[in-house]
Amino acid sequence: MTDSALILAGHGSHISPNTAGVVWSYVDRLRALGAAGEVTACFWKEPPALNQVLDTVKATQIFVVPVFTAQGYFTASVIPSEMALPRPVTRRDGKTITLARPLGEHPAMTRVVRNIVRVHIDEHNLDRADTAVAIIGHGTRRNPNSRATTRYQAKVLRDMNWVGEVVDVYLDDEPEIQSIYRTTSAGNIIALPYFLAPGSHVSIDVPRALGLSDRAAPQTVAGRKIFYTQSLSGDESICSAIHELALEAGLPVCRDSDSRSWRGFPKAGRHSLVKALKERTNQKKPLQFGQVMVTEKRVWHCDNDACSTPMSSAAQLRARLREDPFRPLLTSADLPAGWHVDLDRPAQAHAVLETIYPGLVADWAAKHQGNFLAEPLKVTSERQIGMFKGIHNLAAELIERTVAKVCGACVRQPTWWQGEPKSDLPCKAACNYWLSNAAKLGESAL
Ligand code: SF4
Known part of the structure; x- marks a missing residue:
C-alpha cells in the first residue's frame, strides 16, 4: 500500500555517528523491502527532528515505531510531546498517526x-x-x-x-x-x-x-x-522486529519489494522539486540547495573539482557525508566535496537531497507554496519536558550569540528567530543542536 508511511523514531547523538547510523541502516533495509510507500527516520538529537518529520511524508496512514530498548522517558514522554501524539492513535489534518510499541517490548x-x-x-x-x-x-x-x-x-x-x-x-x-x-x-x-x-x-x-x-x-x-x-544492533532479527511492531500497529502488508536504490523515500515537496528542475533545464541552470547543485540528471557538491566519486546508494552517500568526520548537524555548511550522484529520473533528486539534508525540500516547497510556518522559540521551549524547558527565557544577547554561532554555520535561515523567511531554505524551529549549545552557554553565563 503506497499511502502508508513508516517512521523509525530514535535518539541520535551529537558525538557518535553509530546511534542514528544503526537506525538509518534499518531504514535502508525497510525501503528495499518495500515495507511502506514512504520510510524514514527521525531523532531527538539529529535531523530530521521528531517535531518536523511528519511534514516530510505525504501518506495519510503513518506508523511511528520508537527504536528504543525501553518504554520510558523518551517513548512515553518525549516522542508524544515532540510529535504531538497524545494518544496511541492520533487523527489530524486528514492523517492518522499510530504510535507503535517500542522495540524493547518485542519478544x-x-x-x-x-x-x-x-x-x-x-x-x-x-x-x-x-x-x-x-x-x-x-x-x-x-x-x-x-x-x-x-x-x-x-x-x-x-x-x-x-x-x-x-x-x-x-x-x-x-x-x-x-x-x-x-x-x-x-x-x-x-x-x-x-x-541498540x-x-x-x-x-x-x-x-x-x-x-x-x-x-x-x-x-x-x-x-x-x-x-x-x-550492543544489540548486530543481530539480524532487529530490523524484522521493527517491521513486525509496525504491522502489529496496523501498517498494511506491502509486497512492493524493490532493491533498487532511491526508492521508498519521504515524498513531501517532490512534485515542486521536479517542476522546478524542469524549469531550470529549460534555463540551462542548476538549482542550488545549500552546498548542493541539482539538475534533472545529476546532484553534486558545489565545490567539486574535476575528480569526483560517483555515489550509487543512500547508504554510500550517507557514510561519505555524515560519518567521517561525524556531522551531527547535517545542514552545517561543511559538507564534504568530491562526490556526485547520476540520476535515472528527475524524481530521484528528491531522494538524494533527502539523504543529504533530511526535511529540507519539504520546507523549501512549503515556502514556495506560501505554507511555511515557523515556530517561535517560546513555543519550542514550552513544549519541552526536560532540560530545555524555559530556554526562551535566556537573555536575548545569549540567544543572539547562539544564533550567530550555530545558525551562522548552517545552510538554513533561522526563521523561527529572525521572522520573515528571506532565504529559500528556512528553518522552522530551533533544532536540538541549537538548544544544546544555548543551554551550555546559559549554564556558563551563570
Ligand atoms: S536552528 Fe539554526 S543550526 Fe539548527 S537547523 Fe535551524 S538554522 Fe540550522
Whole structure:
C-alpha cells in the first residue's frame, strides 16, 4: 500500500555517528523491502527532528515505531510531546498517526540477549555456575519505568537457570554499574550493554564505569574476569522486529519489494522539486540547495573539482557525508566535496537531497507554496519536558550569540528567530543542536 508511511523514531547523538547510523541502516533495509510507500527516520538529537518529520511524508496512514530498548522517558514522554501524539492513535489534518510499541517490548529482544550470552559462554568455554551476567541498561531518574525492560530481560535469563547469577544495572539510575563488583561473586562476568547501537555510551561510558581499559579482550577487574559484549544492533532479527511492531500497529502488508536504490523515500515537496528542475533545464541552470547543485540528471557538491566519486546508494552517500568526520548537524555548511550522484529520473533528486539534508525540500516547497510556518522559540521551549524547558527565557544577547554561532554555520535561515523567511531554505524551529549549545552557554553565563 503506497499511502502508508513508516517512521523509525530514535535518539541520535551529537558525538557518535553509530546511534542514528544503526537506525538509518534499518531504514535502508525497510525501503528495499518495500515495507511502506514512504520510510524514514527521525531523532531527538539529529535531523530530521521528531517535531518536523511528519511534514516530510505525504501518506495519510503513518506508523511511528520508537527504536528504543525501553518504554520510558523518551517513548512515553518525549516522542508524544515532540510529535504531538497524545494518544496511541492520533487523527489530524486528514492523517492518522499510530504510535507503535517500542522495540524493547518485542519478544525478539529476549532472543537477542540470550544469543549474545550463549556465544560468549561457548566461545570462552565458561563455567556457567561461576559466571554472572550483568545486563546494563541506560535508565533515567526521570522515569523509573525506563528500567522495566532491562529488568525483565534479567528476570527471563535468571529464570532459565543458565548461569550462576544475573543482575540488571544502569548507567543513569540505581543500581549503578559498579555495584556488580559488590552484588555478584562469580569469577566471570558477562557484561552486556542493553543498548541498540554501539554509540558513545557503549564505547566510552559503560566501559569506563566497569573499569575497562580495552573493550576488545577479556580483562580482569577487581579480581573478576570481565567479558564485555557487543550492543544489540548486530543481530539480524532487529530490523524484522521493527517491521513486525509496525504491522502489529496496523501498517498494511506491502509486497512492493524493490532493491533498487532511491526508492521508498519521504515524498513531501517532490512534485515542486521536479517542476522546478524542469524549469531550470529549460534555463540551462542548476538549482542550488545549500552546498548542493541539482539538475534533472545529476546532484553534486558545489565545490567539486574535476575528480569526483560517483555515489550509487543512500547508504554510500550517507557514510561519505555524515560519518567521517561525524556531522551531527547535517545542514552545517561543511559538507564534504568530491562526490556526485547520476540520476535515472528527475524524481530521484528528491531522494538524494533527502539523504543529504533530511526535511529540507519539504520546507523549501512549503515556502514556495506560501505554507511555511515557523515556530517561535517560546513555543519550542514550552513544549519541552526536560532540560530545555524555559530556554526562551535566556537573555536575548545569549540567544543572539547562539544564533550567530550555530545558525551562522548552517545552510538554513533561522526563521523561527529572525521572522520573515528571506532565504529559500528556512528553518522552522530551533533544532536540538541549537538548544544544546544555548543551554551550555546559559549554564556558563551563570
Ligand atoms: S538554522 Fe539554526 S536552528 Fe535551524 S537547523 Fe540550522 S543550526 Fe539548527
